[in-house]
């Protein structure tokens with residue numbers, strides 16, 4: 001059996017591992033534009049800020065592929081998919097035939113579209129090469145601006161600040177991580193950013209990037225102020241990498257539409273990770289969920305099914321964990337429920353002592369949870385949301401001092 005996997009990220013890698021476990025003789029090829037063994041993108045901010053060495057970012061060593069008899073075509077780009085011929089075409093010329101194909105092509109940063117966006121010094125953080133480039137630029141810079149109120153924006157602001165750069169951090173909304181955190185949760189995060197010297201500007205954006213000799217020299221904010229800067233880090237969301245699927249007949253929306261076995265609409269083709277759009281149990285909608293845990297889980301299910309197994313995804317649950325300086329933050333599932341009947345937001349007497357704990361129920365079923373300061377319950381919350389646990393009978397105990405979600409059966 002010939003397996004081809006597009007993408008050497010954590011979804012593609014986990015799928016290859018699952019295939020190899022079930023099919024010791026199968027012919028596995030992973031194609032990826034990047035030239036590195038699989039690495040943790042979430043570790044890039046700590047690498048940039050100097051907390052961690054470069055080696056620490058890798059998920060596997062170079063010989064992993066040889067040892068597992070996986071052919072890694074690194075630095076190779078898939079340009080098109082021809083489902084009728086069961087093959088993908090490659091930028092270097094030629095094609096690659098498959099019996100089973102996994103599309104795990106991930107996502108890339110959404111680009112900023114304002115005047116000056118093409119100036120040298122506007123940076124994005126998705127790849128190890130970009131991280132190396134930011135380190136090099138950071139060594140020559142004095143001031144930086146980070147843009148974007150999501151997880152990546154705050155990571156970028158923290159990394160710039162820890163590189164020793166004077167850092168302005170611009171958030172368009174009135175709080176940090178607006179899709180996930182309410183005002184009380186955001187305040188804790190904002191406090192820690194300010195304590196560490198990040199110059200936070202809420203409800204502000206960038207009108208224009210100003211340059212000199214083709215290089216960034218500052219930004220003009222939406223509020224009309226000019227901030228001097230040598231570097232602008234943009235983190236305004238991601239888009240799935242789907243361009244090479246054009247004309248292939250693979251059904252896509254924001255991501256590739258998949259069923260609970262990670263099959264797409266065409267035979268022998270699967271999708272997983274940031275490129276796939278599967279059922280989100282918390283919201284009941286098909287969503288692209290961009291998280292490591294989700295990508296690994298989907299990779300495992302896809303790889304199992306590609307190699308003749310029968311594994312079903314229990315649904316995806318957004319799972320975001322981040323440590324901002326020393327403050328851990330976890331947002332799981334649906335955090336800001338729609339303004340509809342049936343939803344209940346429970347916070348007990350939080351925030352208190354620099355911590356926050358919030359549970360969201362829909363008709364008694366846990367659909368979302370936020371933990372700040374102490375995230376020990378995060379994994380259990382994710383499992384309870386995924387299993388659609390009914391907490392009605394525990395309702396009165398959920399915020400008692402001695403209660404912990406891990407105690408639930």
Ligand SMILES: Cc1cc2nc3c(=O)[nH]c(=O)nc-3n(C[C@H](O)[C@H](O)[C@H](O)COP(=O)(O)OP(=O)(O)OC[C@H]3O[C@@H](n4cnc5c(N)ncnc54)[C@H](O)[C@@H]3O)c2cc1C
Nearest residue numbers: 007009010011032033041042078105106273274290291292
């Ligand atoms: C800085 C940063 C911090 C993050 N922090 C967290 C965090 O704290 N928690 C969390 O859960 N998640 C975090 N994430 C998100 C997480 O890393 C992603 O959800 C995860 O990497 C998705 O894995 P994937 O395998 O689906 O895609 P990717 O890791 O994006 O891998 C896809 C691969 O496909 C390759 N590719 C794409 N198109 C082609 C093509 N046409 N031909 C060949 N190869 C192609 C790409 O080069 C890439 O290597 C973070 C991401 C970043 C960038």
